[in-house]
Amino acid sequence: MEITQEQVKKTAAMAKLRLSDEEIESLHRLLRELVARSAGISLPEEEASTAEPGEAAAAPAPFSRPQPGLRQEEVVALAPAAERGFIRVPRVMDHE
Amino acid sequence: MNELKSLSLAELSELLAARKLSSVELTSYYLERSRKYQKDINGYITITEDLALATARRADELRTREELPPLAGIPVAVKDNIVARGAPTTCASRVLENYVSPFDAAVVEKLSLNPLLGKVNLDEFAMGADNKTSAFGPVRNPWDLQRVPGGSSGGSAAVVAAGCAPFSLGSDTGGSIRQPAAFCGVTGFKPTYGRVSRRGLVAFASSLDQIGPLARSIADCALVLQAICGHDPADATSARQEVPDFRACLQADVRGLRLGLPRENFACCDEEVAGAVEEAARQLELAGATVHWVSMPYRDEVVTAYLLIATAEAASNLARFDGVKYGYRGQGQTLDELYTSSRIFGATVRRRLMLGTFALSGEDCPACYEQGLRLGRAIARHLDSLFRQCDVLLLPTAPTVAFTLDGEQDPLASYYNDILTIPANLAGLPAVSVPCGLSSGLPVGMQLMAPRFREDLLLRVGHTWQCLTDWHQRWPREVN
Numbered sequence: 001m002e003i004t005q006e007q008v009k010k011t012a013a014m015a016k017l018r019l020s021d022e023e024i025e026s027l028h029r030l031l032r033e034l035v036a037r038s039a040g041i042s043l044p045e046e047e048a049s050t051a052e053p054g055e056a057a058a059a060p061a062p063f064s065r066p067q068p069g070l071r072q073e074e075v076v077a078l079a080p081a082a083e084r085g086f087i088r089v090p091r092v093m094d095h096e
Numbered sequence: 097m098n099e100l101k102s103l104s105l106a107e108l109s110e111l112l113a114a115r116k117l118s119s120v121e122l123t124s125y126y127l128e129r130s131r132k133y134q135k136d137i138n139g140y141i142t143i144t145e146d147l148a149l150a151t152a153r154r155a156d157e158l159r160t161r162e163e164l165p166p167l168a169g170i171p172v173a174v175k176d177n178i179v180a181r182g183a184p185t186t187c188a189s190r191v192l193e194n195y196v197s198p199f200d201a202a203v204v205e206k207l208s209l210n211p212l213l214g215k216v217n218l219d220e221f222a223m224g225a226d227n228k229t230s231a232f233g234p235v236r237n238p239w240d241l242q243r244v245p246g247g248s249s250g251g252s253a254a255v256v257a258a259g260c261a262p263f264s265l266g267s268d269t270g271g272s273i274r275q276p277a278a279f280c281g282v283t284g285f286k287p288t289y290g291r292v293s294r295r296g297l298v299a300f301a302s303s304l305d306q307i308g309p310l311a312r313s314i315a316d317c318a319l320v321l322q323a324i325c326g327h328d329p330a331d332a333t334s335a336r337q338e339v340p341d342f343r344a345c346l347q348a349d350v351r352g353l354r355l356g357l358p359r360e361n362f363a364c365c366d367e368e369v370a371g372a373v374e375e376a377a378r379q380l381e382l383a384g385a386t387v388h389w390v391s392m393p394y395r396d397e398v399v400t401a402y403l404l405i406a407t408a409e410a411a412s413n414l415a416r417f418d419g420v421k422y423g424y425r426g427q428g429q430t431l432d433e434l435y436t437s438s439r440i441f442g443a444t445v446r447r448r449l450m451l452g453t454f455a456l457s458g459e460d461c462p463a464c465y466e467q468g469l470r471l472g473r474a475i476a477r478h479l480d481s482l483f484r485q486c487d488v489l490l491l492p493t494a495p496t497v498a499f500t501l502d503g504e505q506d507p508l509a510s511y512y513n514d515i516l517t518i519p520a521n522l523a524g525l526p527a528v529s530v531p532c533g534l535s536s537g538l539p540v541g542m543q544l545m546a547p548r549f550r551e552d553l554l555l556r557v558g559h560t561w562q563c564l565t566d567w568h569q570r571w572p573r574e575v576n
Contacts, residue, residue: 011453011454015439017439017441017450019446023443023446030450030451030508034461035460037396037403038463038468041400041471070199074198075421078421078422079422080420080425087421092431
């Protein structure tokens with residue numbers, strides 16, 4: 001599969017990254033290599049089924065209960081911008 | 097006082113228990129050495145003197161009233177991707193430059209009576225094998241200041257090698273504890289995946305990441321493992337596995353153990369590195385182990401699996417650094433502009449996030465991540481089959497000794513630095529690097545790998561080796 005520079009730019013947009021022209025050029029090469037490596041994988045038949053992340057590594061996942069999290073004021077205190085107990089972000093929707 | 101740095105953790109523990117030494121004295125000694133060598137080595141991102149002395153005073157005060165655990169009062173340095181309340185956690189990135197965690201990582205909780213000397217330097221978000229990608233400048237190897245300490249736990253290894261900390265904590269995703277341990281001539285232990293809680297470790301690749309100790313010897317690592325291992329209900333991948341008495345594992349020697357040497361893993365190394373590790377195997381054979389060659393034919397496959405899994409998981413994990421909830425916030429009129437302007441990662445992290453996003457994008461790279469997982473599973477199965485032929489695998493930790501700071505590597509070629517360490521992460525195996533010689537005056541590391549939850553075997557072989565030799569007791573000239 002041929003990778004185009006447009007696909008590199010589309011990936012950068014998905015990753016929310018600003019890249020220089022040199023980076024786009026160098027990533028173009030790397031992504032082609034990645035696809036070639038992925039396409040070149042040949043596996044024994046027993047490995048061809050679906051695998052889960054960490055399956056090879058992990059012991060059977062134990063049942064875990066939700067743990068108490070941080071309090072609202074602790075979370076808001078970490079935010080770069082906050083107002084009246086909420087995290088402030090740019091407007092997402094216009095209202096007429 | 098200068099000989100304190102040469103004492104084992106067990107010896108320091110005895111002095112503290114007998115109250116011949118206070119934790120405040122010991123901590124002050126290491127703080128002074130940390131400050132003294134910081135300019136040359138740049139091992140720390142933050143030295144947390146006030147926190148350290150407050151904990152030391154608390155340990156000393158508690159000791160007047162009760163018996164404390166063996167490690168209590170002995171200071172520790174913690175990799176700066178493991179959170180500690182009240183101390184900055186930067187992940188060596190401008191993105192988190194001013195972030196202070198409101199909670200302690202599980203391992204920091206477990207070491208609550210260990211004075212925190214500081215947060216040590218690393219490759220940005222633990223991505224790298226040379227510590228050159230830190231936004232706070234590279235760490236320098238105490239054995240030769242013009243060389244890298246390895247990575248990503250380069251600071252964790254360098255401060256122990258320089259006698260600036262008696263032990264440290266690092267994290268290992270593809271070799272990030274073991275390779276810097278090898279480059280800096282210290283002992284670095286990656287436990288089985290799930291053995292140590294990852295709660296409070298800033299995630300890089302969640303199915304591969306594991307916290308572990310770096311110290312001057314296997315016996316020291318056994319003491320630290322005893323303190324930090326165990327099930328944590330707040331980490332869904334934490335194993336419900338009984339924690340053995342690791343110190344008792346040091347009693348047995350190597351008689352009756354079968355050591356397997358993966359032939360191909362020696363062939364890809366510098367001659368002197370391979371030679372030093374082969375010589376170590378011969379000495380362990382003389383000590384009673386059975387040694388034989390086995391085959392580990394995967395080479396490019398190891399790098400491919402790591403590339404696909406680690407970058408995809410990193411792209412997912414690091415999506416949270418968008419300038420909204422914490423960390424650096426850029427300028428933007430729209431939410432999209434805010435996200436993009438806030439993600440000011442360095443070049444290596446940007447590259448890996450791009451690879452990972454692409455691998456997860458579906459149509460452009462069909463089933464890339466799943467293919468990586470399948471390949472990782474095939475490698476894990478092959479390792480399982482090797483453990484039917486031998487008890488422990490013995491191989492070099494890295495193909496070379498520490499390289500110079502000024503060289504630039506092709507991004508893909510740089511993954512081959514980790515070719516000998518990645519398999520243990522893909523399979524979740526415990527593995528350790530111990531010093532086994534010098535090449536051109538630089539330390540060489542020998543890696544030992546065992547089946548899941550068989551840290552006891554690594555402790556047996558590693559401790560026998562360190563009883564036979566003194567490579568782990570050598571100091572770099574620069575810090576004597």
